[in-house]
Amino acid sequence: MKRALLYMVLCLLTVCSCRPSAKHFSATVDVPVVPVLAFRPTNKIAQLDLVNHGAMPYTVKSMKVMLKGTHNLSDITKVSVYQNDRELGFVVPETGKNRHTVTVDLNLPVNTDSLSLDIHMTLKDTIDLSNRILLEKVIINTSEGTVTITPRSPAELRVGIALRQKMQDGVHTSRIPGLTTTTKGTLIALYDARWERERDLQGDIDICINRSTDGGKTWSPMQKVLDMGNWGSLPERYNGVSDGCILTDENTGHLYVTGLWMHGILDPENGKWVKNLNETSTEWNHQWRSFGSQPGYDVKQSSQFLIAKSEDDGLTWSDPVNITRQVKPESWWLMAPAPGHGITLEDGTLVFPAEGRTDTGLQISTIIYSKDGGTNWQPGNPAYTNTNECMAVQLSDGSVMLNMRERSNRGRLEGNGRAVAVTKNLGNTWSEHPTSRNALIEPACMASLHKHTYVNQNGDKQDLLFFFNPDSKTTRNNFTLKCSPNDGLTWPDALWTLIDQNNGNGYSCITSVDNDTIGVLYEGSGADLIFMTIEIEEIIKRL
Known part of the structure; x- marks a missing residue:
C-alpha cells in the first residue's frame, strides 16, 4: 500500500514539473519592409501578435529573438521589446558572444487574451552599409508554455543612415534631396533646411549640404550653400531659397548648386508685391500658386533662379549668381530648378533639369544647359505640359531623356504613368518616348532617374x-x-x-x-x- 501511494505521488510530481503545453496559443510575426537606420534611437523591425485561447491571466517571461542570417551582427547595439510605444525590456548584445540569438527578459503580466508587442533594434552610428538584418524566428517563454513563431513573410531588412531628422541642427524639417558624387569620390547630399516649418516657399529656407568622403558611412556637419539672409531688409522668412539641384562637372570637377529664391511675396489676389513685411507678418504665397510668380525679371515680379559654384570639392562655395535673365523668357511666370541632380554630357555640356510656368501660367518641364563650363546658361523648350519636377539622363545614342511628374496622375487609377520625352538637340525639339504615360506609375510626386555605367570583371x-x-x-x-537594362525601353x-x-x-x-x-x-x-x-x-x- 505504501509503495503504491509513493508511486502515485511521484507520478503527480512528474506531471506538475513538465513544461506546460502552448497549444492554446496562436501567434504571428510581421516584418515590414523598412530600412533599419543608424542615428535613430530605435527602429521597429517586427510586430508580434499573440492570442491565448487558454488559462488567464498569464505571464510573458521573456522573448528570444533569433537573427540567424544577419550579415554583420556587430552593427547591432540594442534589441528591445515595446508595447504601445513603451519599452518593456531590452538587451545589449555582449561583445564576443553569439549575437545570433538574444533574450529580452520581460516578466509581463497579461490579463487579456490578445497581446501585441513590437521588436525594436538600435544600430551603432558607423555601420556596414551593405549589412542586412534577418529575423529568423521569435520564441516567447510564458507561464503557460513556450511559443515559437516564424515570420509570415521573411524579409532581409536593409540598413541605412538617418541623415536628416526633425529638428536636427535646429532645422524643423529637411526636404527636397539632391545627391552627387564628385570627381574625387566625395558624396554630397543636398537639401532644403526649412528652419521654422515643413511648408514650401515662402519661408525661412536655405539650401544646405553634407559631405561624405567614405562612401556614405560618415557625414560632415551641415553646411549652407544658398542663403539670402535678410536681403533687401526683409526677414529671412521672406527670403527663402528652395528646390535645389546639384551637378558635378565630370571634366573640371567643379560643382554647381541651383536654387529658387523668393524675395517677399506677391499678393495672391492681384500679383502685386506686398509692402511692409516684417518678422511678425503672416502673409504667404507660393511660386506655383495663383500669382505666386509673375512675368518680368525684377525680384518684386518673379522668383529668381540662383546658382553657386565650388572649385574645391564642395568645401567652399561662391556667392550666388542670379541667372534668371539667362534662362527665363521675360513673359513667363516662372523658371525654376527641378530638384535632384544634373548631368554632364559626353561632349562636356552641363545640363540641369528645370520646370516653369509659361506666359499663360501653364506648368512645363524642360532643361537648361551650358556649353562653356557653367558661365552662361540657356533654356530648352518645353518637353511636356502639365508637368513640373523632372530628371534627365543621356542615353546611349547621345540623346537626353527627361522623366517628368505628370500632374494629372494625382488620384488617377486608369492611364496613370509618368511623362517621358527625348531630345537630340538640347531641348530645341522633343519627341514623346514609347514608355511615356504607360510604364512608371506615380501618385504625382517627384522621382529620380540616374544612369550608371557598370564595368564587370571582364571589362565589359x-x-x-x-x-x-x-x-x-x-x-x-x-x-x-x-x-x-535597355535605355528605359522596359523596366522588368x-x-x-x-x-x-x-x-x-x-x-x-x-x-x-x-x-x-x-x-x-x-x-x-x-x-x-x-x-x-x-x-x-x-x-x-x-x-
Missing part, C-alpha cells in the same frame, strides 16, 4: 538606368528602385527592389557611389532624409 561595360519613386497611384509609400518587374513600404514625403535622388554601388537619398518613413546603398551585382544577377 553595361549602361543601366535606375528609377526611384513611390510605386503607387495614390499614396507616397512603397518606395521602389527600378532598373532598365524582376529588376524592382522594394526599399520602404511605409509612408514618407517621397522625393529622392540617386548617384553612383562607385562602379559596384549606387546610393539613394530619399524622404522615407524613418527620417526626413535617408541614405542607403544598393550593390549593382544584386540587381544584375536577376537578369
Whole structure:
C-alpha cells in the first residue's frame, strides 16, 4: 500500500514539473519592409501578435529573438521589446558572444487574451552599409508554455543612415534631396533646411549640404550653400531659397548648386508685391500658386533662379549668381530648378533639369544647359505640359531623356504613368518616348532617374538606368528602385527592389557611389532624409 501511494505521488510530481503545453496559443510575426537606420534611437523591425485561447491571466517571461542570417551582427547595439510605444525590456548584445540569438527578459503580466508587442533594434552610428538584418524566428517563454513563431513573410531588412531628422541642427524639417558624387569620390547630399516649418516657399529656407568622403558611412556637419539672409531688409522668412539641384562637372570637377529664391511675396489676389513685411507678418504665397510668380525679371515680379559654384570639392562655395535673365523668357511666370541632380554630357555640356510656368501660367518641364563650363546658361523648350519636377539622363545614342511628374496622375487609377520625352538637340525639339504615360506609375510626386555605367570583371561595360519613386497611384509609400537594362525601353518587374513600404514625403535622388554601388537619398518613413546603398551585382544577377 505504501509503495503504491509513493508511486502515485511521484507520478503527480512528474506531471506538475513538465513544461506546460502552448497549444492554446496562436501567434504571428510581421516584418515590414523598412530600412533599419543608424542615428535613430530605435527602429521597429517586427510586430508580434499573440492570442491565448487558454488559462488567464498569464505571464510573458521573456522573448528570444533569433537573427540567424544577419550579415554583420556587430552593427547591432540594442534589441528591445515595446508595447504601445513603451519599452518593456531590452538587451545589449555582449561583445564576443553569439549575437545570433538574444533574450529580452520581460516578466509581463497579461490579463487579456490578445497581446501585441513590437521588436525594436538600435544600430551603432558607423555601420556596414551593405549589412542586412534577418529575423529568423521569435520564441516567447510564458507561464503557460513556450511559443515559437516564424515570420509570415521573411524579409532581409536593409540598413541605412538617418541623415536628416526633425529638428536636427535646429532645422524643423529637411526636404527636397539632391545627391552627387564628385570627381574625387566625395558624396554630397543636398537639401532644403526649412528652419521654422515643413511648408514650401515662402519661408525661412536655405539650401544646405553634407559631405561624405567614405562612401556614405560618415557625414560632415551641415553646411549652407544658398542663403539670402535678410536681403533687401526683409526677414529671412521672406527670403527663402528652395528646390535645389546639384551637378558635378565630370571634366573640371567643379560643382554647381541651383536654387529658387523668393524675395517677399506677391499678393495672391492681384500679383502685386506686398509692402511692409516684417518678422511678425503672416502673409504667404507660393511660386506655383495663383500669382505666386509673375512675368518680368525684377525680384518684386518673379522668383529668381540662383546658382553657386565650388572649385574645391564642395568645401567652399561662391556667392550666388542670379541667372534668371539667362534662362527665363521675360513673359513667363516662372523658371525654376527641378530638384535632384544634373548631368554632364559626353561632349562636356552641363545640363540641369528645370520646370516653369509659361506666359499663360501653364506648368512645363524642360532643361537648361551650358556649353562653356557653367558661365552662361540657356533654356530648352518645353518637353511636356502639365508637368513640373523632372530628371534627365543621356542615353546611349547621345540623346537626353527627361522623366517628368505628370500632374494629372494625382488620384488617377486608369492611364496613370509618368511623362517621358527625348531630345537630340538640347531641348530645341522633343519627341514623346514609347514608355511615356504607360510604364512608371506615380501618385504625382517627384522621382529620380540616374544612369550608371557598370564595368564587370571582364571589362565589359553595361549602361543601366535606375528609377526611384513611390510605386503607387495614390499614396507616397512603397518606395521602389527600378532598373532598365535597355535605355528605359522596359523596366522588368524582376529588376524592382522594394526599399520602404511605409509612408514618407517621397522625393529622392540617386548617384553612383562607385562602379559596384549606387546610393539613394530619399524622404522615407524613418527620417526626413535617408541614405542607403544598393550593390549593382544584386540587381544584375536577376537578369
